[in-house]
Amino acid sequence: MQQIIKNGELVVETWHLIPKDGSLEGLPNSDDLIVPMALWLEHAHALKARDGGLGVWLAAGEEIEELVDDLQHFQVIALEFPAFTDGRHYSTARLLRERYGYKGEIRAIGDVLRDQLFAMQRCGFDAFAVRPDRDPQAALEGLQDFSVTYQAGADDPRPLFRRRG
Template structure:
């Protein structure tokens, strides 16, 4: 299997049967043709061509880092996949988009990271709600999979763990006059 047709879903490498539609320079969201099959379209294409696309059973949407997921409020359950684009490794806005999709908008389906997705990001992406990852094609997806298991414990609460560490672990009573950090 060529690696460009593979994604990480959950904690497994699987074949990707979706294609991501990206607009070429000069193409317009209102007129770009959407190919048949399982397609993840840009948010602007969905908003511009909703009447034609909502009849399709297998359609997904992707959100750019400068777009708001609230534009899909009330429609999220109809998508087989919602993806968030990371245009470059240093652009972290996609983390907030994913967190808001899961916590504020209640999206329960496949939430996929696309774009400049690298091993170093996967653990943090999982924490905010991603459950699928289309890693950069010039990097090993098998190596990237290891990024989901680099830490065994987390301190903060997030989408993947509702309780912070101090609430998850039983501590013994602190002795009188003891160290303020006792039991941590």
């Protein structure tokens, strides 16, 4: 069983990530599914009628603005990083938290490495599926790399001078 990092802890993955070329055919009605954005846009009505949990994942280059009116239907929004050098979804996570007020899980998937986790968390991510060839326990330690931040972030909108007590 794959483990992911969620809310600062290692947990066993319970969600099923449907591949980009997946279809509704044969999908279990009661499992928790994270579907590609294209599948959601094409079959939203049928997916909303399912009994299981529902999430959506966006590939790099897909924009959250296409889903803004549907955010209340998703328990999980997974943002794919095809390469660790592609940071477009850092902005997507901030938009979800700060502009659209999304309170559900924002998960990083794809080429996710330990060195990125702290910055991703500051942008609003709260779950991470690290690359399969990496140790999730070692990656979890990346969330503790820094004890103080100067700038405001999605995780704490106050700059350091406002946090001083």
